[in-house]
Amino acid sequence: MSEFQLFALFVVAAITGMASVLDEAQFHRPIIACTLTGLVLGDVTTGVILGGTLEMMALGWMNVGAAMAPDAALASVVSAILVIVGHQSIGAGIALAVPLAAAGQVLTIFVRTITVFFQHLADKYADEGNMRGIEFCHFAGLMLQALRVALPAVAIAMVAGTDTVNNALASIPEVITRGLQVAGGFIVVVGYAMVINMMNAGKLMVYFFLGFLIAVFTDVNLIGFGAIGAICAYFHIKDMQTNIAIEEAAKTGGGGSAVEGDDIDDSELM
C-alpha cells in the first residue's frame, strides 16, 4: 500500500470516527464508510457491496438516550480493509464486523469517559469567560473519537495482505465461513427487532403485519411501500383526530353532533 493510500485511509477512518459520535452526516454507517474505504483502497465496487450487506445487519444500531449502538465505524472500515487488501470473502467480512463492532464500542466508551476531563476543563474556562477554551475542549473530544478509529485502521492496513494475516484468515474452516454467510442472510432480523421495539409499536403492529403480507404476496418495491405507508399514516392520523374531537365534545358536554372531524384543518397533517 502506498504512503498516499495510508494517509487517505487515515483521513477516511478519522471522518468515520468523528461521525460515529456526532451521528449527523452518517459517514460512520457501513454503506458510506465501506464505500469510502473501498474508494481509497482502489476497489469501490467491493466496498459498496460489503457496505450494503453490513448496513442491513446494522439497520437497528442506534444511539437512543444514553444507550450506545455497537460501533459501525471501526467495524466497517476494518472489515473493508481485510476484504479488499486481505482478499477475504464478503462472508468473512461480515463475520469480522461483529467482534470489531464490539471492540469499537469499548473504545468509544473509553473515549467518552476520558472526555469527562474536558467537561471539567470547560467549566474552568467558563469561569474565566474563555470561549476559545471551551471550543478547544469540544474539539479535543471530537479528535479523540477520530483517532480511536483512524489509528487501529492504519495499523491493520499495514499488516493486512501479509502472509501471516492471510494464513491466519485462511485457516478459518469452510463450515464457519459458509455458516456465517448463511447467518448473514437472516442476521438482519436483530436490526428489525430493535427498530420495532424502539417505536414501541403496541397496537400499531397491525401495520407491520400489513406490510409483511403485502410483501409476501405481491411484487411491490420499497418505494411503493413508502407510498402505502404514507397513506396508512394519513388515515391513522385522521382517525386520531376524530377520536380527539369526540373526546373533547364529550368533555364539554357538547351539544350538537359529536363527530366533527371534518372541521379539523387537513394542512395540520403534514
Added chain:
Amino acid sequence: MEEKKVTKNDLFWTFVRSNFLLGSFNFERMQAIGFCVSMMPILKRVYGDRKDELKKALKRHLEFFNTQPFVAAAIMGIIGAMEEKKANGADISDATLSGVKVGLIGPLAGVGDPIFWGTLRPVLAALGAGIALTGSLLGPIIFFVAFNVIRLATHWYGVKYGYEKGTELVENIGGHQMHFLTEGSSVLGLLVMGALVAKWTTVNMPLVISEYDNALGDHVVTTLQSILDSLMPGLVALLMTFACMWLLKRGINPLIIIIGLFAIGIVGYAIGLFA
C-alpha cells in the same frame, strides 16, 4: 442601553455549530459542551459587552444536556430567544432557562427518536443497501443525499423557528401535532419494516423431508423450505424477528443475539438444515 438583537448571521453560525453537538459527548453531562459551543454566536451577540453576564451564561449552558441531535436545534433557537429577552432586561431567571431546556429534552427526543432513528434512517438505509448489494454507487449516494437534505433542513428550521416562535413553541411541543407526527411516522416505519422482514431476509432450509416418484413419473422432492413456503413465505423470518424482539425486551445485548444467530447459522449449515 441599546437593544440587543440576534442577527440572522448568528442563527446561521449556531446552525453550523449544531452539526457538531455530540463532538465531546461524555458520560457525565453528555452533550453539555456541544450545546454551550453551539449557543456561543448568540451569547456573544447578546452578552458580548458584559463579561460577567457572559460567564454566567456559559456556565448555564454547560449543564447536563442530552436529546436527539437533530431536534436539539429547535431547543437552541428557543433558548436563544429567551437569552435575548433576558439580556434586554426581561425577568427570566436561570432556573426558568434550565427548566425550559431540561423540560424540552424528553418530549423532543420522544418525537425525534422514532422519526429519525426509527423510521427515516432505517427506511433510507434499507433502500440504499438494497441498491448497493448490486454493486451500484447509487445506493450509498441516495442514502447519503436524501438523509442529509432532511437532516440539514431540520437543523436550520429548528434553529430558525425555535428562535422566532420562542416559548410559544414550547406549548406546541406538548400538543397534538407532535403526537400525530410521531405516530404517523411509526405507522410508515412499521409497514416498511414488515415488508423488509418478508423481502430482505434470506432463510433457506433445503432439508429433504420426503422424496418419491409420483404417478406421472415426476420426481417430487419435499424440503422443509417448500413446506414452510406453502404455509406462508417468510414465516421463519417473522418468527425470528419476534424472538429477537422478545430477547431485546428482556435486556439482552444485541451483539450477544447476533453472535447467537451466527452460531445457529454455523451449526445449521454443518448439519444441513440451512444453505
